Amino acid sequence: MAARELALTALLLLGVSLVVFVILNLSPGDPFSVLLEGQAPGHAARASVHEALGVPTTWYGRYLAWLGNIARGNLGTSIRTGVPVAGEIARAGPNTLYLTLGSLLVTLLLAVPVALYSASRAAGALARGLRLAVYLVSAVPVFWLGYVVIYLFIHRFGVFPLLSGSAEPARHGWLYGLLPIVVLGVANGTVSEVTRHLRGELGRVLTEDYIRTARAKGAPVWRHAFKEGFLLPMTEMIASKIPFVIGGAIIVEQVFNWPGLGRMVWQAAQDRDFPVIMGIALVAAAFVRLASLLRAVIYAGVNPRTATD
Amino acid sequence: MARPLLEVTDLRKQYQARAGMLAALHGRTRSVPAVDGVSFGLSEHETLGLVGESGCGKTTIGRIVLGVTPASSGRVVFDGHEITALRPRALRPLRKQMQMIFQDLDAALNPRMRVRDILREAITLHHRLEQTEVARRTSELLDQVNLKSAKLASFPHELSGGEKRRVGIARVLAVGARFIVADEPTSALDVSIQAQIVNLLRDLQTRLGLSYLFISHDLEVVELVSHRVAVMYLGRIVEIGPAERVARASRHPYTSILWSSLVEKRSDEVARNGAAAWGVFDFERPGQGCRFAPRCPVYEAAGRPAICTDPTSEPTLRDVGDGQSVACHFPLAR
Amino acid sequence: MRRYRESTGEVAERSERSRWRAATLTDRAAIGYGLLVVGLVAVSYVLGAVGWLPDDPSRMDMARLNAPPGAGHLLGTDFLGRDILSRLIVGIQAYFLPGLLAVAISLALGITGAPAIASIIAGKIQFLRQKSFIEAAHVLGLPTRVIVAKHILWYNCAPLLIIQATLGMGEAILVETSLSYLGFGVQEPTASWGNMVQAGANYFFHGKFWPSTAPALAILGTILGFHLLGDGLNRLLEPKSAS
């Protein structure tokens, strides 16, 4: 099983890398022209760059060269800065991981209580109100919310809520670190769906006949309801929403000047710095894949029968 | 009775069970026998009751008989077709003759389909019919299971338990089944409705000449509907014979305890609590010889004879006359 | 054999009210609002397509840059003095194709098991496969492909898809807004709500909140409408959760 999953993951990453590479090559702009900014480059200059760097001239040649590097565990170096991509990802990655996981936690802290409450009291006015609030919150464009929050902090609380913008180590630095996490958690657009899905599934499980029977007999319902009504839909939502959270992280990192992968990939996208883009795409795809594997494991764990038949 | 419709010979089934959530990752499994050498026959128009505690393998037998679950070994022959040797595709034509009533009331009912669609699907599954013909057949089915035609527009969740069961039965009849595995058909229903369903099944048998493999842990119901009864204990049949004899003149200590506890307590709930007190058989480290020995009062009373725990002499079914067979070294006297 | 004593007393029958009438008042309000939003979006689309607008969305009024709502410009003007209301109406155009495309793409990706909708459906299928009615259909003799197509996809995932499609529209708007912020969204001078929020936000810290808030509110109201509609449809189409 493990070998199969590993092979599938490798295949998926290969596919992602190919697609990203092709898109990069179809989009206008030569990745190596960033080296020629500042001069009016003729054809000769362009060719000489390729020659000087020893890059294949065809796109598939470049892709294969890149693949060859990957096979040797080398993610290549950024065209723009010359820095090894793997090292940069290792430096910026934890920041983004912190941001995305933290924001997922915020999302869940928001969505789960609302879902639980409104699953048990679907018709209550408070439950409706809460749901409406949750829906509103997840329809806010994330960067705009970031602006609003920063504006509030500056003009209401008199602080500049950015870690890397303050001249001195901030007194409440940890708080500023929390802000982007909260903003992303609230406005990554997934709060509403997590709430809806969780509430739906939980509501469904709680009304299933055997749960009703069990409850009538006084048997503990929570264990089953937890597994089918909570654990499964939760992992499912997290697994399917990870790409959105990652996308939101790119925005939040710009607004809050967060030194993570999102800011890196944004700069790289401007310059068509393909080794960086590819490296980050791989990491992101692996992350998404990991989430869906986790989902599969939890599914199998909750329902041992699935793998048997 | 009439000619044999179903013959089951030395059926075995092992399950691969995993130990916990992490086992999914390293894939470690252990083998658990659910059915361990079971043989019996069923004639046309006959009802064979299959009783035993939950987990004894009776549902597994029902599923294997219908070809839903593959057997580990052994043979199932239905009407001359060897079910255990057929591929799923080849099995499909036989489906119109053999069907199952599931324990789960909702099993047969797709929650998004109206009763009318559920029935139409079953009716048209094996026969191409005109619209009018479908309508005629639908109302005929409703008639047979005593369901109001107003229910046709309902979704499953709008039905009561009894109605769901009736729709389930109608669905099975719709494909034209003549052999039905009824897996705990009354277990999820109120007592009053249980009676209606039992009577309905018996009426249908009379009217349509059906054969049932009737699986239940409810001895009262089994005794009521069955012509013959097979008693299972931990994957094996310990006693089989005419319903009256098994119930009233059981020869196996286990059967006897089952029915006497029924007589004494008459209460489903208490009986189950009593059973729980007996402890659970550990399949991973099976006992030696007779499986029932650790719980057997006769074995205790006889001073724990060695033959009962001799691994080479697990008791097999022996004919004790009047169509009754028992698997015990020391069968009870008449 | 003895005859079992039969008792009357089936559970009381539920009336055959239509589902719509069964829906609660607030449900109806929510769906009504959702439909209103969809209607407004559709009307705006048509208005934008025929060009029947309060003002020329590309006409600049240099005397009134970043103006608040008022006479002449019902929803104020943007940083080039263009009429925000007209641009909001025209901006709808940007979402129709992308919105549908987004849904189509995620459906296509569903086969490979990639993101959002696909993953939800994959999860749903995985869940349904364990459901006994699927096994029952199998025992009944239905071929596997029929079970998948009819019982899983058509009956149990179709509502999901409809709901996801409405939500997908909302998602498309948000994604476009994010892309606009990064400079990869719909490009000026073509109006989209996303690039309106983005362009307006450049003046946010100057205290000119309105030019970005107006399109942000439009986004908010519209997505809320889609959500409520999706929820309502969910309740109407998913019988389980209706009970």
Place this chain on the structure above:
Amino acid sequence: MNRLSRIAPLLLTLALLATVPSVSPAAPKNDGRPDGGALAYGEYGRPATLDPITSNEMISLRISELVFNGLVGIDEKQVIVPELAERWETSKDGRTYTFFLRKDVRWHPREGEAPKPFTADDVIFTYNIMMHPKTITPLKVRYEFIDKVEKADDATVRFTLKRPILNALAKFSFKIIPAHGPANPQFLTREDPFVRAPIGTGPYVVKGVTGDREIVLMANEDYFKGRAHINKFVSRPFADQNIMTQAMMFNAIDMLVLVNPRDLPELQGDTRFVLQPYNALSYAFFGYTLRNPLLADKRVRRAFTHAVNRQEMLDSFFNGQGTIISGPFAPGSWAYNLDVHLKGIGVGVKVEFKEWQAWKEAVFVEHDFDVILASWVFDDSADISSLFHSAEIGAWKNNFGGYSNPEVDGLIVESKLTLDHEKRRTINRKLHTLLADEAPYTFLWTLTNYSGYHKKLRRVAIHPYKFFSFADEWFIPVTEQK
């Protein structure tokens, strides 16, 4: 060198002719101004590299201005002054330049090493590595006029030119890097560790990059012109320009090297800050493609030029006062106006905006446009006339409009070949009249860059495009050093 810019103004090498040999004292600063304090400045984006050779964008070049020196420098009055060379001699034929180097200059020490002295070897090393075919640098084409460089002794180098050129001395302001700097002594790529942790001779030493990607520079105690006053420079990258301005407004940074035009009014109204213009060498223009038969007719182009009311366009964005150009210079706002103006003469315009890379391909390769809005940023070595030479027509060449006129070609060549200033001016005037008449472009205006900084910074002089050239003279009064 000239270069088309849509986003940021760029490189200029600008100089006046001045060939007076001079000597400058190498004494520590003793001007009565206080040392100490720190300056954090905001940049939109991160530098690619920190060395002066592979660098090709402004953020990097600004930092290398703090870290490195050239043989000659240019002072605030645009006069060429000695820097690493204390004096120089020019041969009569104008082909040989001999530089006599300072002997008291030492390279920034690497950790655990003693500082090494700066010698003629470093100059030759820099020239060689710059001209190596495998070194990718925009500098290369600018120094092709040099034939060879020789070391006379440790403190003397001699450059021989292929032919005498105008303003040659100013070109020796290129930054010198140490021979012991790069890991690879043959050629310099961006993968060399030197480009990220460079050592130079300049007033500031690169200390390192923080986790937030700030670049920290400390004053060089051993600077040959005397220790710089301000202790520490910090370059802070921002990913959002609006937020960067807010950081300035909130005193989270002390300086913006380039204020976004739309934020000018806000900063201007704030007494805490100083706005300082420093660059006016870019031209905005509408460029026409002559591949469109309609636009090939100069009467049409002239009609366009007349129709465009430049004054009104500028006034629309003008913020009340005469010198500050502010207001919403969002990309394309002017192009919009083109639409408005041309409607008056019966021309419909479809405006299309493109992302930078896509725009370059459309303009330079595919020539897929009728009119473009752009601006050129110049230095002294090229003038706008070369953009209209017919030899510049083709993919990735500067005459993207495909303008071709033998008379213009002739004048351009003539202007280039003459070494006489007066004669050249006459030719250029002729060229100018001719181009104005032909209208291959509609020239719009030149724009000014503004730096904004906190008032605590004193004696701030900003080089027109290198920016930090005089930063060692800046200071912060003791009371405001925090």
